[in-house]
Structure formats: C-alpha cells, structure tokens
Amino acid sequence: MTSSKNGDETEVQMRHSCIPVNLSSINEKLTKTQHAHIECTPFKWAMDISKNFSISSGLLWELVSRWDIRSRGFRVRDRIVPFTPVDVSFALGLSIVGKSLVVEEDQQCETLDLFKGADITINNIRKQLRYHKKKLVNFVRLYILLAFAEFYFPKTGNKVFTEFVKQLDNLDSLDAHSWGIVVYNFVVSSLCESSVVLKEGKNKAQRHLNGCAAILQIWAFNHLSLGKAPTVSRFSFPRVLNWPVISMQKKNIKKAFEKNMIIDRVVATEEELKYDIVNAALFEQGQQFVDVINYHRSVAENKDFKERIVVLEYEVRMMKETRVNTPFEEEVVQDDRQHMNFITEDEVGTLAGDVGHNTPFNDDANVAENQSKSKSNMATRMRKKPRKHGKRTRLNL
Numbered sequence: 557m558t559s560s561k562n563g564d565e566t567e568v569q570m571r572h573s574c575i576p577v578n579l580s581s582i583n584e585k586l587t588k589t590q591h592a593h594i595e596c597t598p599f600k601w602a603m604d605i606s607k608n609f610s611i612s613s614g615l616l617w618e619l620v621s622r623w624d625i626r627s628r629g630f631r632v633r634d635r636i637v638p639f640t641p642v643d644v645s646f647a648l649g650l651s652i653v654g655k656s657l658v659v660e661e662d663q664q665c666e667t668l669d670l671f672k673g674a675d676i677t678i679n680n681i682r683k684q685l686r687y688h689k690k691k692l693v694n695f696v697r698l699y700i701l702l703a704f705a706e707f708y709f710p711k712t713g714n715k716v717f718t719e720f721v722k723q724l725d726n727l728d729s730l731d732a733h734s735w736g737i738v739v740y741n742f743v744v745s746s747l748c749e750s751s752v753v754l755k756e757g758k759n760k761a762q763r764h765l766n767g768c769a770a771i772l773q774i775w776a777f778n779h780l781s782l783g784k785a786p787t788v789s790r791f792s793f794p795r796v797l798n799w800p801v802i803s804m805q806k807k808n809i810k811k812a813f814e815k816n817m818i819i820d821r822v823v824a825t826e827e828e829l830k831y832d833i834v835n836a837a838l839f840e841q842g843q844q845f846v847d848v849i850n851y852h853r854s855v856a857e858n859k860d861f862k863e864r865i866v867v868l869e870y871e872v873r874m875m876k877e878t879r880v881n882t883p884f885e886e887e888v889v890q891d892d893r894q895h896m897n898f899i900t901e902d903e904v905g906t907l908a909g910d911v912g913h914n915t916p917f918n919d920d921a922n923v924a925e926n927q928s929k930s931k932s933n934m935a936t937r938m939r940k941k942p943r944k945h946g947k948r949t950r951l952n953l
Contacts, residue, residue, distance in 0.1 A: 570616035570750070572769040573710035578682055579702055580607045590689075593696050597730050601649040602703040604797050611769050614806035615782070618813060619772050620765065623751040628744060632813055637779055637820060639747075641740045645837035646822050647774040648708075649794030650736035653836045657720055657738050665722040667697045676716045678705050697724040708739050711766050717742075736837075743767035770796055777802075780816045782809070792827035793834065 583603050586594070594600055622630045629636040641652040670688065674680050681702045688694040701721060709717030720738065723730065746766040753763060774795050776782040783800035791797035804812070821841065828834045 570613050570620055571764045572611060572613070572616060573712055573764070573766065574611060574707060574769040575710070576602075576605050576609060576703075576706040577607065578678060579706045580605050580609070582682075582685065582699070582702070589692065590695060590699075593692050594699055597696065597700065597727060598650060598733075598735050599700050599703050599708070599730075601794055601797065602700075602707060604791065605707065609770070609799065610801070611773050612783075612802040612804070612809070614804070614809050615773060615776055615802055616765055616769060617754075617763075617806065618809050619776070620747060620750045620754055620763075622813070623747045625748050625751060632780070632818055635818070637818055639744070639775060640841070641737050642822050642837045642841045643775050643778070644740045644743075644768075644771055645736045645833060646778070646793075646824070646828070647771045647795050648736065648739065648768070649796075649831075649833060650739060651731075651833050651836060652734050652736035652740070652840055654734040655732050657723065657733050657735070659719045660722055663718065663722060665725045667701065667721050667724045668718070670694060670698065676701075676718055676721075677714045678702065678716065679714070681705065681716070693727065696727060700724055707770070708735075708768055709742055709766075710768065712764050739768055739771075743769075743771060773800060773802060776800075778822055779819045780812060781819075782812050782816065792825065793831055 579602060583605065586603065591603060594603055619630055622632065624631055624636050627636045627638070628640075629638040644650060645652045668676070670684055671680060681698055685695065685698045685702065688698060701716070701718075701724065704718075704721075705711075705716040711717060723733065743766075750763065750765050773783070777785070777800035778795070782804075783802035785798055785800050789798045802809075824834050824838060
C-alpha cells in the first residue's frame with residue numbers, strides 16, 4: 557500500500573499478496589510429463605498464469621470501502637451488487653459443486669513430511685520442487701501447494717495457507733471437492749476484516765487484503781465493465797487468463813462506480829458453456845436467483861397487503877368522521893328542525909281514510925270537489941290540533 561499526502565488528504569491504497577511470481581516462473585520450465593499430471597487436477601489453469609499480472613490497488617481500496625458484510629456484496633449507488641461463488645468459478649475455473657472441505661485437527665500428512673520438519677514457506681516449497689522434480693506425485697503436490705501460497709490463498713508476509721494441505725495426499729480425490737467455495741470464503745473473510753479495519757480507521761499505515769485479489773479485479777470488469785480486456789486472447793476460459801487491465805487513477809475508479817452500467821448476474825459466452833464447471837455454476841446461480849426472486853416477491857406481496865390495510869383503515873376512519881356533524885352542520889340541522897313537522901299516528905289513520913285508497917275512482921266532475929274538501933279539512937284540523945314535533949336523536953358511530 558502506498559500513502560501520499562496532498563494537503564490534509566491522504567490517499568490510501570490496499571496491499572495484497574496475490575503475486576504469483578514464483579508460480580509463473582516455474583510454469584515456464586514445466587516438462588510435458590509434469591504438465592500432463594497437473595492437467596488432471598482442478599488447479600490445471602494455474603499453469604497458464606504469466607508474469608503479466610497487475611492488480612489495481614486503488615480498485616481494491618474502493619471495493620473494500622464499499623463491501624457490505626451482511627449481504628456479501630458491494631454498494632454501488634443505491635444498490636448492493638452481489639459477489640458470489642459463481643464469480644469465483646468463472647474467474648478461476650474452480651468448481652463450486654461437490655464435497656465440502658473441512659479443516660482437520662491432525663494436519664500430519666505425506667505432503668508436509670516432504671519438508672522434514674522445516675517451516676512451510678514459499679522459498680522452502682521452491683527448494684522441494686527442485687528436489688522432487690522427477691518424482692511426479694510429490695512434484696504435483698508441491699506445485700499445488702505453491703499455487704495455494706501465491707495465488708489461491710495468499711497471505712501476508714511469507715505465510716503459507718496449509719489448512720487443506722492434507723487433501724493433497726490423494727490427488728485423485730481433488731476433483732470431488734468444491735474448491736471454488738473455499739477460495740470464495742477465504743476472500744470474503746478477508747474482505748470483512750479489511751472493511752472493518754478501514755471503517756474504524758485502524759492500522760492506517762498497513763492495510764492488507766488476503767486471498768485471491770485477482771477475483772475482485774475480474775468482478776469489477778464483469779459487473780461494471782471496469783478496465784480493458786486484452787486485444788488478443790488465447791483462452792476462452794477461465795476469465796483470469798483474459799486478464800483485464802485497469803490503469804485508472806483512484807478518483808476515476810470512483811467515478812466509474814457512480815456512472816458505469818451495473819450488471820448483476822454473470823453471463824456465460826458460447827465458448828464457456830462448453831465447460832461442465834460453467835454449466836454447474838450457472839445452475840447454482842439459477843437456484844440462488846429463484847430463491848432471491850421468491851423472497852422479493854414475498855416481501856412485495858406483504859408490503860402490498862400492509863398498504864391495502866392502511867388504505868382500508870383510512871377509509872373507515874373517514875366514514876366515521878363524516879357521520880359526526882361539524883358545528884356549522886349542527887346549526888343548519890337546528891334551523892331545519894324548526895321547519896320540520898312530523899305526523900302523529902292518529903293523523904296517519906285519518907289521512908289514510910281521506911285519501912280513499914279502497915274506494916273506486918271518482919269521475920272528473922267530483923275530483924275537483926274532493927280535492928277542495930281535502931284541503932279544507934286538513935286546514936281545519938291543523939288549526940284545531942297542531943302537529944307535534946317528533947324527538948330526533950343523533951347516533952354517534
């Protein structure tokens with residue numbers, strides 16, 4: 557990591573140990589027999605890694621600062637773009653389907669016995685490779701161990717990842733395990749740790765990212781189109797062999813995160829679909845995608861249901877409020893009551909007899925006479941016996 561002060565600002569960059577210098581050097585000297593034996597392992601792609609391998613420290617800093625521990629993704633604008641085992645599978649050509657790898661307490665094994673009690677360091681691995689160059693099984697074990705140390709599981713200093721070294725005793729069983737998941741978890745663990753350190757402002761002079769940082773640069777290229785792909789490439793898979801070059805300054809990298817188009821899911825090319833590892837990874841991605849879609853659908857339906865309840869509660873409340881008279885409405889009602897008369901039960905019977913519903917229709921000559929009598933009788937009754945006002949009660953709902 558480099559740190560340079562410009563006024564009050566300090567530009568911080570993230571260091572990493574994914575520097576396969578020794579691995580690429582040995583790749584240039586492999587014999588056909590050695591190459592053929594390594595070809596039979598899940599780590600065969602490591603033989604094509606060259607020295608032209610540069611990872612942008614500015615990009616790593618940007619990614620670590622955007623890492624979301626809970627969702628295992630990177631914050632890009634208003635969303636989280638996921639970082640998944642599928643990204644590792646496409647980048648490194650490792651399977652994410654198979655038996656899980658478990659760290660055993662007893663690490664004693666044939667591979668470690670090759671060092672005869674000496675420390676497991678990169679320098680000692682190189683020495684043992686020279687010593688066992690004609691013993692093919694031991695050479696392949698040591699070659700993979702070097703690939704672990706410099707590329708798949710690199711760590712700070714001269715430390716070597718040896719947690720799964722016991723698996724190297726049985727080279728034929730390596731294909732049965734999900735190595736892509738192990739590499740993914742190792743990187744995620746380092747991202748989480750570095751993210752916390754960065755946010756808390758600790759160890760400002762020494763910020764380091766363990767694990768295969770190459771995956772992260774490929775992720776930025778795949779999901780944000782960050783960087784430039786090689787003009788001519790001899791390989792169609794895995795993507796680490798089509799190394800994207802990122803030569804942007806930190807401020808331009810940040811702008812790219814704010815402006816570049818976001819691609820959520822990794823899409824395979826026709827050439828990549830020829831590999832079983834790719835199809836298995838896509839199947840896993842499809843399953844995960846369905847689970848995510850179902851989850852979001854459930855959330856949306858639940859949200860819609862809650863919104864409908866809120867609307868119904870509001871409508872009921874408004875209906876109740878409209879049934880309660882305001883002071884102005886109460887005054888109008890009182891005025892109306894002064895002009896409203898209610899007919900009593902006694903008058904109902906009398907009026908029914910006057911109308912004569914059960915009598916035959918009169919001729920036209922008698923209609924006018926009957927109407928005048930009805931009017932006269934009604935006026936007379938009203939003078940003698942005024943109508944009574946009925947009591948009106950308001951119901952408060």
